[in-house]
Amino acid sequence: NAGVTQTPKFRVLKTGQSMTLLCAQDMNHEYMYWYRQDPGMGLRLIHYSVGEGTTAKGEVPDGYNVSRLKKQNFLLGLESAAPSQTSVYFCASINAGRNYEQYFGPGTRLTVT
Amino acid sequence: AQSVTQPDIHITVSEGASLELRCNYSYGATPYLFWYVQSPGQGLQLLLKYFSGDTLVQGIKGFEAEFKRSQSSFNLRKPSVHWSDAAEYFCAVAPTSGTYKYIFGTGTRLKVLA
Numbered sequence: 069n070a071g072v073t074q075t076p077k078f079r080v081l082k083t084g085q086s087m088t089l090l091c092a093q094d095m096n097h098e099y100m101y102w103y104r105q106d107p108g109m110g111l112r113l114i115h116y117s118v119g120e121g122t123t124a125k126g127e128v129p130d131g132y133n134v135s136r137l138k139k140q141n142f143l144l145g146l147e148s149a150a151p152s153q154t155s156v157y158f159c160a161s162i163n164a165g166r167n168y169e170q171y172f173g174p175g176t177r178l179t180v181t
Numbered sequence: 182a183q184s185v186t187q188p189d190i191h192i193t194v195s196e197g198a199s200l201e202l203r204c205n206y207s208y209g210a211t212p213y214l215f216w217y218v219q220s221p222g223q224g225l226q227l228l229l230k231y232f233s234g235d236t237l238v239q240g241i242k243g244f245e246a247e248f249k250r251s252q253s254s255f256n257l258r259k260p261s262v263h264w265s266d267a268a269e270y271f272c273a274v275a276p277t278s279g280t281y282k283y284i285f286g287t288g289t290r291l292k293v294l295a
Contacts, residue, residue: 072224099281108190110271110287111225118281126282158224162281168213168232170283172224 070094074159074173081149081180089144089176091159099162100142101126101170102134104155111158117142118164149180183208185272187286194262195294202257202289204272212274214255215283216246219269228270231255232277242266267293 075090091100098119103111113126117136131153133145142161146153156177160170186205194200206212213232217225229240236248246257255272272286 101283103285108287110185111283111285113282116282160225164281168215168230168275168281169227170217170225172226174224175222 072159072161072171072173074157074176076176077174078177079179081146081178083150083180085149086145086147087149087178088146089157089159089178091142091144091161091173092140093142093159093161093171094140095161095163095171096139097161097171098139098164100136101160101162102132102142102144103158103160104128104153105158105175106155114144114157146178149178151180154178154180183274183284185274185284185286187270187272187289189289190287191290191292193292193294196264197261200257200259200262200266200291202270202272202291204255204257204286206253206255206272206274206284208253208274210277211250212276214246214248215273215275216240216244216255216257217271217273217285218242219271219288221268225271228257262291262293264293264295267291 072093101116102114115134117123120139159173184207215230216228231248269288269290273283275283
């Protein structure tokens with residue numbers, strides 16, 4: 069049982085490049101989330117999903133897109149990276165209706181130059 | 182607006198000393214309350230949570246937190262800090278029904294002096 073995994077762990081992009089971050093969970097959780105963490109700002113919700121095939125915007129969705137084609141995977145896309153998207157990205161999941169605990173992945177550190 | 186405030190950005194304590202990290206929230210109704218810990222380079226781990234009932238909740242690693250409705254606070258405490266407690270601590274709230282969307286505070290970074 070790997071829990072929540074994220075790929076890649078580190079990435080450097082040039083402005084304007086695109087990339088996809090992959091989050092996978094093997095706990096059969098319904099809800100999945102993408103956060104970004106910036107110094108002094110805590111975790112801010114980018115997008116989330118309440119089930120396979122559904123996504124919704126969070127607090128800071130601009131510049132990002134997501135997809136949840138399979139229940140266990142939640143993808144975060146950057147179509148045209150900007151330096152303001154330099155951050156650490158965390159994925160999390162919840163077994164809705166159980167104990168409300170969010171299980172977090174180890175994070176992806178993204179630098180946009 | 183819904184928000185979580187952690188007024189202390191950094192706290193430094195000596196090993197063996199007691200610790201209290203503050204958390205205040207602004208929410209329409211009493212939410213579910215959480216404390217998470219993040220060690221350097223790691224994801225977040227749940228320390229404890231409050232849903233209802235006894236306002237003093239116990240968590241892992243010897244931590245406890247007290248919910249005070251009148252003060253909209255959920256402060257984290259530990260009687261004797263260990264060097265391994267050095268980390269960043271996040272308070273969070275979530276609605277008691279609906280989208281399971283958390284709101285996180287900005288975090289308190291704890292430094293422990295030997």
